[in-house]
Amino acid sequence: MKNKNNVFSRRHLLGLEGFTGREITHILDTARSFREVIERPIKKVPTLTGITVVNCFFEASTRTRISFELAEKRLSADPVNFSSSGSSVSKGETLRDTVRNIEAMKIDMVVIRHASPGVPLFLTKVLDAAIINAGDGSHEHPTQGLLDIYSMREKVGDLKGKKVCLIGDIKHGRVPLSNIYGLQALGAEVGVCGPPTLMPRFIDDVGVKVFTRIDEALEYADILNVLRIQLERQKGGLFPTLREYHDQYGITMARLERYKKDWVIMHPGPINRGVEIETAVADGDYSIILDQVTNGVAIRMAVLYLLSGREID
Numbered sequence: 411m412k413n414k415n416n417v418f419s420r421r422h423l424l425g426l427e428g429f430t431g432r433e434i435t436h437i438l439d440t441a442r443s444f445r446e447v448i449e450r451p452i453k454k455v456p457t458l459t460g461i462t463v464v465n466c467f468f469e470a471s472t473r474t475r476i477s478f479e480l481a482e483k484r485l486s487a488d489p490v491n492f493s494s495s496g497s498s499v500s501k502g503e504t505l506r507d508t509v510r511n512i513e514a515m516k517i518d519m520v521v522i523r524h525a526s527p528g529v530p531l532f533l534t535k536v537l538d539a540a541i542i543n544a545g546d547g548s549h550e551h552p553t554q555g556l557l558d559i560y561s562m563r564e565k566v567g568d569l570k571g572k573k574v575c576l577i578g579d580i581k582h583g584r585v586p587l588s589n590i591y592g593l594q595a596l597g598a599e600v601g602v603c604g605p606p607t608l609m610p611r612f613i614d615d616v617g618v619k620v621f622t623r624i625d626e627a628l629e630y631a632d633i634l635n636v637l638r639i640q641l642e643r644q645k646g647g648l649f650p651t652l653r654e655y656h657d658q659y660g661i662t663m664a665r666l667e668r669y670k671k672d673w674v675i676m677h678p679g680p681i682n683r684g685v686e687i688e689t690a691v692a693d694g695d696y697s698i699i700l701d702q703v704t705n706g707v708a709i710r711m712a713v714l715y716l717l718s719g720r721e722i723d
């Protein structure tokens with residue numbers, strides 16, 4: 411199925427770990443041509459006609475689910491949406507049986523979001539379809555990493571030597587690792603900042619600077635990717651109160667304006683306004699949060715296209 415001009419050596423997209431700068435640049439450059447397509451009055455190309463993609467969401471999602479479905483429609487693929495609620499999963503059907511039954515209906519690609527790290531890898535062992543990880547627990551969310559990096563590159567150009575800091579819950583999110591691997595592959599320097607209770611044990615092994623004081627992070631970086639505080643984990647006592655979190659780590663205009671920097675402020679969403687980021691920052695001039703969402707469709711078009719092996723006419 412691979413065409414000589416669509417030279418992408420990967421069969422699946424499970425994460426950005428191990429990707430080279432060249433591979434990431436190829437995806438970003440491909441996305442740039444699709445970014446132009448989604449600005450047209452007729453936002454559709456015939457590239458993936460006849461390809462069926464199943465979007466399997468075992469966890470809640472707004473942006474990623476809609477973005478993949480739109481990307482598939484813009485490429486003229488046939489999307490089918492599966493969500494675990496209301497499915498035979500509630501009758502005890504296993505994940506393996508569920509996905510093998512879906513594949514028996516002759517599908518080509520599976521986009522999977524699941525709470526358990528490793529589920530996309532597991533699917534590569536039981537299915538012939540191409541697998542795209544749309545977020546697996548606290549592991550990776552590669553298309554989010556790619557759209558974040560695309561948005562940074564669009565704003566500041568070449569990322570080599572640029573300093574980016576991820577702020578907040580580094581331990582439970584799936585966005586940090588994909589950002590770290592992707593940015594490092596492009597030569598960026600990466601920091602992380604948050605309470606020690608929200609830092610994973612392996613953080614010293616991934617080549618990032620670790621800050622526990624927000625002022626050190628703001629001194630270090632020009633690009634801040636602010637992460638969602640997962641309110642569902644607040645019961646676990648990982649930090650005293652949301653108000654205290656906001657006081658210590660919240661990104662506010664007052665904090666940013668202590669530095670003479672042309673900030674780039676990002677957030678993968680969904681946002682807790684007034685907790686990790688204040689509204690004046692989220693909706694202000696430094697923010698590129700909605701650009702990230704728009705760019706996400708182009709990134710997902712690029713990933714679907716590259717994994718398909720099809721050619722652009």
Ligand code: CP
Nearest residue numbers: 471472473474678679
């Ligand atoms: N950024 C992100 O993954 O958002 P959703 O959970 O809404 O898909």
